[in-house]
Amino acid sequence: MWRIFFSMMLIASANISAAQQSTLIQQVLIADGSGKPMYKGSVRIAGNRIVAVGSIKALPGENIVQGNGQILAPGFIDTHSHLYGYLDEAPEALAALNQGVTTIITGQDGESDWIDSIKAQLAKRPVAVNVATYTGQTSLREIAMGANDIYRSSTAKELSTMQQKLQQELQQGSLGLSTGLEYEGSFYSHPDEVVALAKTTAQYGGRYMSHIRSEDIHMDAAIDEILKIGQQTNIPVQISHIKIALKDKWGTAPALLRKLDSARKAGIMVTADCYPYDFWNSTIRVLFPNKDFNSLAAATYATEHLFDPAGSVMVRYAPHKNYVGKTVAEIAQLRKETAAQTLLYMVAAADSFRKANPDAGGVETIMGKSMYEKDIADFMQWPYTNMCSDGGNGGHPRGYGSFTRILHQYVTVQKVLSWELAIHKMTALAAQQTGIQQRGRIAVGYFADLVLIDPTTVKDNASIANPKALSNGIQSVWVNGVLAYQQLQHTGKFPGVFVSRL
Numbered sequence: 056m057w058r059i060f061f062s063m064m065l066i067a068s069a070n071i072s073a074a075q076q077s078t079l080i081q082q083v084l085i086a087d088g089s090g091k092p093m094y095k096g097s098v099r100i101a102g103n104r105i106v107a108v109g110s111i112k113a114l115p116g117e118n119i120v121q122g123n124g125q126i127l128a129p130g131f132i133d134t135h136s137h138l139y140g141y142l143d144e145a146p147e148a149l150a151a152l153n154q155g156v157t158t159i160i161t162g163q164d165g166e167s168d169w170i171d172s173i174k175a176q177l178a179k180r181p182v183a184v185n186v187a188t189y190t191g192q193t194s195l196r197e198i199a200m201g202a203n204d205i206y207r208s209s210t211a212k213e214l215s216t217m218q219q220k221l222q223q224e225l226q227q228g229s230l231g232l233s234t235g236l237e238y239e240g241s242f243y244s245h246p247d248e249v250v251a252l253a254k255t256t257a258q259y260g261g262r263y264m265s266h267i268r269s270e271d272i273h274m275d276a277a278i279d280e281i282l283k284i285g286q287q288t289n290i291p292v293q294i295s296h297i298k299i300a301l302k303d304k305w306g307t308a309p310a311l312l313r314k315l316d317s318a319r320k321a322g323i324m325v326t327a328d329c330y331p332y333d334f335w336n337s338t339i340r341v342l343f344p345n346k347d348f349n350s351l352a353a354a355t356y357a358t359e360h361l362f363d364p365a366g367s368v369m370v371r372y373a374p375h376k377n378y379v380g381k382t383v384a385e386i387a388q389l390r391k392e393t394a395a396q397t398l399l400y401m402v403a404a405a406d407s408f409r410k411a412n413p414d415a416g417g418v419e420t421i422m423g424k425s426m427y428e429k430d431i432a433d434f435m436q437w438p439y440t441n442m443c444s445d446g447g448n449g450g451h452p453r454g455y456g457s458f459t460r461i462l463h464q465y466v467t468v469q470k471v472l473s474w475e476l477a478i479h480k481m482t483a484l485a486a487q488q489t490g491i492q493q494r495g496r497i498a499v500g501y502f503a504d505l506v507l508i509d510p511t512t513v514k515d516n517a518s519i520a521n522p523k524a525l526s527n528g529i530q531s532v533w534v535n536g537v538l539a540y541q542q543l544q545h546t547g548k549f550p551g552v553f554v555s556r557l
């Protein structure tokens with residue numbers, strides 16, 4: 056008897072608390088993430104879910120949010136984020152929330168934290184944004200081969216250790232395998248090692264995400280490599296932050312996309328993500344695609360074909376702090392050298408600094424200007440490209456401004472994308488291409504990750520000079536049904552969760 060009574064009480068209290076906690080976002084233009092035309096309506100959220108969508112009457116006592124005809128979209132999913140490492144010091148995740156991002160996908164470019172540690176970290180220090188992760192090849196190499204001994208091919212025994220760890224991570228909900236093959240920690244890995252790890256990933260239903268082996272002079276071979284992995288494993292493969300960083304190849308995005316389309320016709324599930332800037336952020340070492348760091352000829356080639364010394368700014372440079380904020384051309388002028396000589400010097404000085412200070416992380420970072428605007432727009436419009444930031448917490452403006460820059464620059468100003476399509480590429484397509492479930496759509500039963508956007512004012516403000524400037528027009532952001540950001544401020548709530556593939 057008491058059991059029945061007790062369960063009745065539970066049901067009653069569940070109803071009451073649902074009514075108390077439900078929120079109705081009224082009079083909005085719903086861009087539901089599918090890419091279909093926006094429509095007028097309301098959305099009710101209760102607990103962490105969307106419980107009703109359409110023309111809905113308010114319940115007595117319900118929280119009402121007046122949308123005033125603004126756009127309500129699913130919270131954006133950033134499929135290539137470097138923000139996770141900063142969440143310990145900045146758990147409010149303003150970099151993400153100010154541009155409407157509610158889920159960040161970490162573990163990129165071959166480097167990841169283990170899921171146990173991510174979960175422990177989120178429990179210890181709750182954050183305002185959801186976190187999902189890939190498992191990085193370089194991180195696997197570090198545990199199997201030793202952190203200082205990864206600049207070679209792995210042995211069969213080491214590979215098997217890597218596969219075991221990868222398997223554990225996939226069983227815990229990792230989205231799949233990520234690689235950063237252009238970086239030295241995995242550049243020397245044999246393609247067979249990558250294929251073997253991707254096959255393990257396939258066994259557990261994961262996906263493959265790759266910063267490919269070259270984005271400039273060896274790009275054709277790098278594209279062939281990822282397509283081959285897709286073909287041999289039959290899993291979806293995604294090209295991270297697709298770009299053409301070789302001046303001689305500017306304008307050839309359509310040809311590359313034709314190649315990807317024919318691979319798709321042949322059954323290879325290749326996709327891409329993309330960020331909306333014509334300059335990247337990385338180490339100066341990537342300017343030496345053949346890893347010949349002492350060659351003046353290679354440095355000269357880099358200054359002429361791989362980046363614009365006058366448009367590329369040092370973000371970090373531990374050996375000479377006064378170089379920070381200056382372009383490579385300005386530093387060369389200071390040193391009375393050519394840009395190539397300066398580049399060579401800076402690589403060597405950074406190397407010596409690292410050797411003298413083995414624990415100094417992030418010795419040098421450059422924002423390298425090397426892309427062509429038309430290629431970026433072409434990549435963005437490919438039906439299988441979703442959006443990402445590739446950003447962290449400051450430094451490159453993409454960390455705070457990518458998604459709002461797309462809405463301002465490519466939707467409002469250039470009209471390269473419609474609102475619906477841009478939002479689709481930031482939400483449902485992003486979820487689909489990374490294997491995230493029940494997020495990225497405004498539909499009953501989906502998690503209530505939502506962003507209310509003023510389409511007349513939305514605009515990125517982050518710049519090289521002010522990389523943490525907040526965007527305009529992101530009115531409110533809900534994460535798992537909790538209002539996390541409003542009127543350019545974090546609300547003090549930390550509703551982010553770990554998002555598992557399973």
Ligand SMILES: [Zn+2]
Nearest residue numbers: 164266295296
């Ligand atoms: Zn990358």
